[in-house]
Amino acid sequence: xxxxxxxxKIFQPVLVVPKNAVIKHQDVTSKSQRLMVExxxxxxxxxxxxxxxxxxQRSLQKTIALVDSHMQRYAEAEKLTLPTLMSxxxxxxxxxxxxxxxxxxxxxxxxxKVQILGPTHEESVTALLAAISPVSYRQFPLRVYQITxxxxxxxxxxxxxxxxxxxxxKDMYTFDVGTKEAHETYELVNEAYxxxxxxxGVPYVKVSGDSGLMGGSISHEYHFLSEVGEDxxxxxxxxxxxxxxxxxxxxxxxxxxxxxxxxRQTGIEIAHAFILEDKYSKALGAKYLNQTGKxxxxxxxxxxxxxxxxxxxxxxxxxxxxxxxxxxxxxxFKVCLIPPKKGSKEExxxxxxxxxxxxxxxxxxxxxxxxxxxxxxxxxIGKRLMDARKTGFPVVVVISSKATNVGNELFExxxxxxxxxxxxxxNETLSEVKRICDSxx
Amino acid sequence: xxxxxxxxKIFQPVLVVPKNAVIKHQDVTSKSQRLMVExxxxxxxxxxxxxxxxxxQRSLQKTIALVDSHMQRYAEAEKLTLPTLMSxxxxxxxxxxxxxxxxxxxxxxxxxKVQILGPTHEESVTALLAAISPVSYRQFPLRVYQITxxxxxxxxxxxxxxxxxxxxxKDMYTFDVGTKEAHETYELVNEAYxxxxxxxGVPYVKVSGDSGLMGGSISHEYHFLSEVGEDxxxxxxxxxxxxxxxxxxxxxxxxxxxxxxxxRQTGIEIAHAFILEDKYSKALGAKYLNQTGKxxxxxxxxxxxxxxxxxxxxxxxxxxxxxxxxxxxxxxFKVCLIPPKKGSKEExxxxxxxxxxxxxxxxxxxxxxxxxxxxxxxxxIGKRLMDARKTGFPVVVVISSKATNVGNELFExxxxxxxxxxxxxxNETLSEVKRICDSxx
Numbered sequence: 086x087x088x089x090x091x092x093x094k095i096f097q098p099v100l101v102v103p104k105n106a107v108i109k110h111q112d113v114t115s116k117s118q119r120l121m122v123e124x125x126x127x128x129x130x131x132x133x134x135x136x137x138x139x140x141x142q143r144s145l146q147k148t149i150a151l152v153d154s155h156m157q158r159y160a161e162a163e164k165l166t167l168p169t170l171m172s173x174x175x176x177x178x179x180x181x182x183x184x185x186x187x188x189x190x191x192x193x194x195x196x197x198k199v200q201i202l203g204p205t206h207e208e209s210v211t212a213l214l215a216a217i218s219p220v221s222y223r224q225f226p227l228r229v230y231q232i233t234x235x236x237x238x239x240x241x242x243x244x245x246x247x248x249x250x251x252x253x254x255k256d257m258y259t260f261d262v263g264t265k266e267a268h269e270t271y272e273l274v275n276e277a278y279x280x281x282x283x284x285x286g287v288p289y290v291k292v293s294g295d296s297g298l299m300g301g302s303i304s305h306e307y308h309f310l311s312e313v314g315e316d317x318x319x320x321x322x323x324x325x326x327x328x329x330x331x332x333x334x335x336x337x338x339x340x341x342x343x344x345x346x347x348x349r350q351t352g353i354e355i356a357h358a359f360i361l362e363d364k365y366s367k368a369l370g371a372k373y374l375n376q377t378g379k380x381x382x383x384x385x386x387x388x389x390x391x392x393x394x395x396x397x398x399x400x401x402x403x404x405x406x407x408x409x410x411x412x413x414x415x416x417x418f419k420v421c422l423i424p425p426k427k428g429s430k431e432e433x434x435x436x437x438x439x440x441x442x443x444x445x446x447x448x449x450x451x452x453x454x455x456x457x458x459x460x461x462x463x464x465x466i467g468k469r470l471m472d473a474r475k476t477g478f479p480v481v482v483v484i485s486s487k488a489t490n491v492g493n494e495l496f497e498x499x500x501x502x503x504x505x506x507x508x509x510x511x512n513e514t515l516s517e518v519k520r521i522c523d524s525x526x
Numbered sequence: 527x528x529x530x531x532x533x534x535k536i537f538q539p540v541l542v543v544p545k546n547a548v549i550k551h552q553d554v555t556s557k558s559q560r561l562m563v564e565x566x567x568x569x570x571x572x573x574x575x576x577x578x579x580x581x582x583q584r585s586l587q588k589t590i591a592l593v594d595s596h597m598q599r600y601a602e603a604e605k606l607t608l609p610t611l612m613s614x615x616x617x618x619x620x621x622x623x624x625x626x627x628x629x630x631x632x633x634x635x636x637x638x639k640v641q642i643l644g645p646t647h648e649e650s651v652t653a654l655l656a657a658i659s660p661v662s663y664r665q666f667p668l669r670v671y672q673i674t675x676x677x678x679x680x681x682x683x684x685x686x687x688x689x690x691x692x693x694x695x696k697d698m699y700t701f702d703v704g705t706k707e708a709h710e711t712y713e714l715v716n717e718a719y720x721x722x723x724x725x726x727g728v729p730y731v732k733v734s735g736d737s738g739l740m741g742g743s744i745s746h747e748y749h750f751l752s753e754v755g756e757d758x759x760x761x762x763x764x765x766x767x768x769x770x771x772x773x774x775x776x777x778x779x780x781x782x783x784x785x786x787x788x789x790r791q792t793g794i795e796i797a798h799a800f801i802l803e804d805k806y807s808k809a810l811g812a813k814y815l816n817q818t819g820k821x822x823x824x825x826x827x828x829x830x831x832x833x834x835x836x837x838x839x840x841x842x843x844x845x846x847x848x849x850x851x852x853x854x855x856x857x858x859f860k861v862c863l864i865p866p867k868k869g870s871k872e873e874x875x876x877x878x879x880x881x882x883x884x885x886x887x888x889x890x891x892x893x894x895x896x897x898x899x900x901x902x903x904x905x906x907i908g909k910r911l912m913d914a915r916k917t918g919f920p921v922v923v924v925i926s927s928k929a930t931n932v933g934n935e936l937f938e939x940x941x942x943x944x945x946x947x948x949x950x951x952x953n954e955t956l957s958e959v960k961r962i963c964d965s966x967x
Contacts, residue, residue: 095604098661131611131612131641132635132639134610135609138606139670142605142607163537165578165583166578169677169692170572170575170692172572192632192633192643194679194691195628198573202633213569213571213577229580238635251611
C-alpha cells in the first residue's frame with residue numbers, strides 16, 4: 086500500500102465553541118477567521134499573531150509553489166532572500182524612516198543601532214544593487230523576488246490572517262535600464278499575475294491604484310470582492326475601467342471617461358504592482374553602465390502578493406457560514422476517502438476497496454500525496470462526511486454499503502466545489518475524481 | 527527543447543577582489559564565507575546579516591526539501607509555523623527572559639508591549655499546547671516542526687552564515703505522555719537525523735552535549751569537524767564515545783570509562799537534540815488527560831538543525847581554498863553543460879549535441895531541472911570550465927572538438943566530487959552522469 090495520509094494523525098485542534106461563550110483575546114472579526122479557528126487551521130497567539138497549523142501549512146506550501154512557478158516561468162524572475170533586519174540608516178536615505186510612521190517595527194541591537202523589521206524591501210534590494218554598481222547594461226532586465234515573513238505594527242490587527250502583524254509576502258523587485266524597458270517589465274509581471282490568479286481560480290478585479298507611500302507613478306491593485314474588504318473600489322460601467330477610490334478626485338464620476346454610471350464595490354487587496362521609477366535607485370545609488378560606458382540610474386518596479394492574506398481572503402470569498410471552500414490548487418488535500426465504520430456490516434465487503442482506490446490514485450501524478458483517508462473509523466460515515474464538508478476537501482469519495490454488491494460495486498463521489506454528488510463504479514469513480522482535479526490545473 | 531537554465535541569466539554577482547584591497551564591513555573570517563562572497567552566493571548586508579543570492583537560494587530550497595522529507599517520513603513530524611513575535615510574558619513564565627541575556631532581540635509595539643524576536647520557540651509551542659489542554663492521551667505522541675528565520679543578537683557575528691544575527695533553523699518540538707515515551711521519541715528523531723546526515727553525505731560526529739540554557743536532561747549534538755569550529759570535542763579512543771568538552775568535569779579523561787586515551791577535535795555544531803522533560807510544559811500548563819481521565823503534564827523534547835549554517839559548514843568542510851564543493855544532494859545544479867565557443871571551428875559540428883543531451887537529461891527524473899548550461903559562449907571552454915570548477919557543479923560535461931568526429935562523437939565528463947575525468951560516447955556520457963548523481967541519493 087502506498088504511503089497514506091491519515092486524518093487521525095494530523096494535528097488539527099478543532100475548536101468547539103460553546104454557545105454564548107465569551108471569547109477573550111480571540112476577537113473573531115471575519116467569517117474566514119472564525120472558520121479557520123474552528124477547523125483547526127490557525128490559532129491566535131497574540132495580538133495580530135497566529136499559529137499556522139499543519140493542515141493550513143499544506144495549503145501554504147502549495148500556494149508558495151504556485152507563486153514560485155508563475156514568477157519564475159512567466160515573470161522570468163529569480164528567487165533570493167533579503168535580510169529581515171535592515172539598518173535604519175537605509176530607510177533614512179530613502180526618506181521613509183519618518184514617513185512610514187508607527188507601523189514600522191524596530192529593534193535596537195547591543196551596539197545601540199536601530200534595526201528595522203522589514204515590512205517591504207525596496208531599500209534593502211536597492212542597496213544590494215548599489216553595492217555591485219555599476220554593472221553593464223547587458224545584465225538587465227533583472228527581476229528578483231522573495232517569499233518571507235514581513236512585519237507591520239498594525240493599529241488594529243483584524244480579520245485573522247488578512248491583517249496581521251506578521252505575514253508572509255511575495256515581494257518582487259525589477260531593475261531596468263530605461264523607462265520604456267521598465268514599462269515592458271510592468272506588462273510582463275502583470276501578465277504573470279493574471280496567469281497566477283486565473284490558475285488560482287478565485288474571481289478578482291484589477292484596479293488602477295494609489296501609489297501612496299511607495300512613490301513612483303503607475304500602480305495597479307488586485308482585489309477579491311468581499312464585504313469585509315477595506316478598500317472602496319469604483320467600476321465605470323461606460324468605459325469598463327476600475328479604480329481604487331483613493332485614487333479618484335471626484336466621487337461621482339469616472340476619472341477616465343467622465344461617465345457618471347459607476348458601481349461601487351469593496352475589495353480585499355491581495356496584490357499590488359508599482360512602477361517606482363528612480364525614487365530608490367537615485368537615493369541609494371543603484372546604477373548601471375550604459376552603452377557608451379557612462380553610469381546611469383536604474384529604473385525600478387515592485388510587485389507584491391500577500392501570501393497568507395491571499396489564502397484567508399480566498400476562504401472568505403468562497404466559503405459558506407458553515408463550510409470552508411478552497412481554491413482547488415491550494416486545498417490542503419484534493420481528495421478525502423471515507424472507508425466504512427469499523428465493525429459495521431459493510432466493513433468486510435467494502436473495506437478492501439480503500440487499498441485498491443489508494444493504489445490507483447497513487448499512480449496519478451495529479452493526485453499522488455494529495456489524498457487523505459479519514460481513518461477515524463469509530464465514527465459513522467455520516468459524521469465524517471459532515472466533517473469533510475466543513476474542512477472543505479474538494480472531492481470526497483465514500484466507500485459505503487453500495488461497495489459490497491459483488492460485480493456491481495458503487496462509490497459515492499462528492500464534488501464539494503459544485504455541490505454535486507454521483508454514484509459510480511470503480512473505474513468511473515477514478516475518472517471522475519481525476520476530471521474534477523484536472524479541471525482546475 | 528526543454529526549459530533550460532542558462533548561466534548567463536542567473537544573478538550571481540561574482541566579486542573580483544583586487545589584491546591588497548581593504549574590505550571594510552565585509553570582515554571575511556572563514557574560507558567558506560570568502561568563497562561564497564567571491565562566487566556570488568551571498569553578500570553581506572549589515573553586521574551579521576546577509577543577502578542569499580539566487581544560486582545559493584536553490585541550494586537552500588533543496589536543503590529544506592531534504593529536511594522536510596526526513597522529518598516527515600522518519601521522525602513522523604508535521605510541519606507548521608509558529609509566530610516570530612512572542613510576548614515577553616511567555617518568556618517570563620518560563621524563566622528565560624532574564625537568563626537568555628543580551629542575545630535576545632526585542633521590539634516594543636505601539637501599545638508598549640515587549641515582543642521577543644524568536645531565537646527558539648519552546649515557549650511558543652508549549653503555549654499552543656496549553657491553549658488546547660487538556661486533550662486525550664490518545665492524541666500523543668505529537669511531533670511538530672517549522673523551518674523559519676530565527677534571530678540572535680550575537681556579540682560577534684562571524685564566519686558568514688555560520689554565526690549570523692538572523693538564520694534559518696529547523697526546530698522540532700515533541701510531546702509525549704511519559705518519560706519512557708519521550709525517550710522513544712528521542713531515539714526516533716535521532717535516527718531520523720542519522721538518516722538525514724547520511725543522505726547529505728558530509729562526515730559528522732554525534733557527541734554527548736551540554737543542556738545549557740535549555741534545561742532538561744539528555745542532549746546530543748551533531749558536528750562537522752573543522753578548524754573554524756567553535757566547539758571543543760573530546761573523543762575517547764577506549765569506549766568510542768564523544769563529548770562536548772563543556773559537558774566534562776575532567777579535562778584529561780573520558781567521563782564514561784575513565785580512559786585517558788582521548789583525542790581532541792574542534793567541531794561546528796549543526797544540530798542538537800534535547801530531552802526537555804517538563805520544564806516548559808509545567809511552567810506554561812501544557813497537559814493531557816491520562817487513561818483515568820486525570821490531567822497530567824506533558825513530557826517534551828526539542829530538536830534543531832541550523833539550515834543556513836549547515837550549508838555554510840558543508841562548504842567550509844568540503845571546499846579547497848579556490849573551489850567550492852557541495853554535498854551532491856544540495857548543490858544548486860547537479861550538472862553543468864559547456865557547449866563550444868561561439869564562432870569556433872568545432873561549433874557547427876559539436877553545437878547540436880547540446881540540445882540532444884538536454885533532451886535526454888530532461889527524461890531522467892533525477893536530473894530534470896537540475897542541469898544548467900553555461901551559455902556564455904563568448905568565453906572559451908577553458909575559462910568556463912575553470913568557473914564551473916570554482917562554483918563546484920558536481921558534474922561538468924564539455925562538448926568540445928571531440929564531439930565533431932562523426933560516428934565517434936566523444937564528450938568530456940568531469941566528476942568534480944572525485945576530481946576525475948573521463949572521455950565517453952553519447953550514451954555512456956548519460957549513464958556516467960546518471961551514475962554520479964544517483965550514487966548519492
